[in-house]
Amino acid sequence: MNEITLSNNLSQIELEISHHKQIAGQSIWEIGRRLNHVKEHNLVHGEFGEWLDKIGIHYREANRMMTVAKQLPNVTTLSDLGSSALYLIATLPEEEREEQIQRIEDGDTPTVRELQEVKKKLKLSTNSARAAGSQEKTQAQQASEQTSTS
Numbered sequence: 001m002n003e004i005t006l007s008n009n010l011s012q013i014e015l016e017i018s019h020h021k022q023i024a025g026q027s028i029w030e031i032g033r034r035l036n037h038v039k040e041h042n043l044v045h046g047e048f049g050e051w052l053d054k055i056g057i058h059y060r061e062a063n064r065m066m067t068v069a070k071q072l073p074n075v076t077t078l079s080d081l082g083s084s085a086l087y088l089i090a091t092l093p094e095e096e097r098e099e100q101i102q103r104i105e106d107g108d109t110p111t112v113r114e115l116q117e118v119k120k121k122l123k124l125s126t127n128s129a130r131a132a133g134s135q136e137k138t139q140a141q142q143a144s145e146q147t148s149t150s
Helices: 010-041 048-055 059-071 076-080 083-090 094-105 112-149
Strands: none
Touching: 010 048, 010 059, 010 076, 010 083, 048 059, 059 083, 083 094, 083 112, 094 112
């Protein structure tokens, strides 16, 4: 197999890398779209995992690409992101997902670490809200029990 000689021009290499990143991001979305189609239309229940094995895609990776295709629009601005960043954005709540997409469209590209922090903060705030709700419920039950025993 003939190997293509790479340029020594840094600007040229940067352009090529950018081009391949776009192709990769677009490919993740397109593969996910096709996986969703096959799962929904072409195979009976239970055959999807076997089919993934046949084509050499692990179920976890297929699931990530399918989530990206379902949750994110097919826009050029997102195609510069890698699969991890795309998946993290795709699994954010809708409001936060839209905020991150707008951020990208405005020219700011979040890192995977930044997106992980966003998810972590959202999870912490959700857990705090649940804990507060549970505490209020417990206090209300205790007050109710005290009232009924008085």
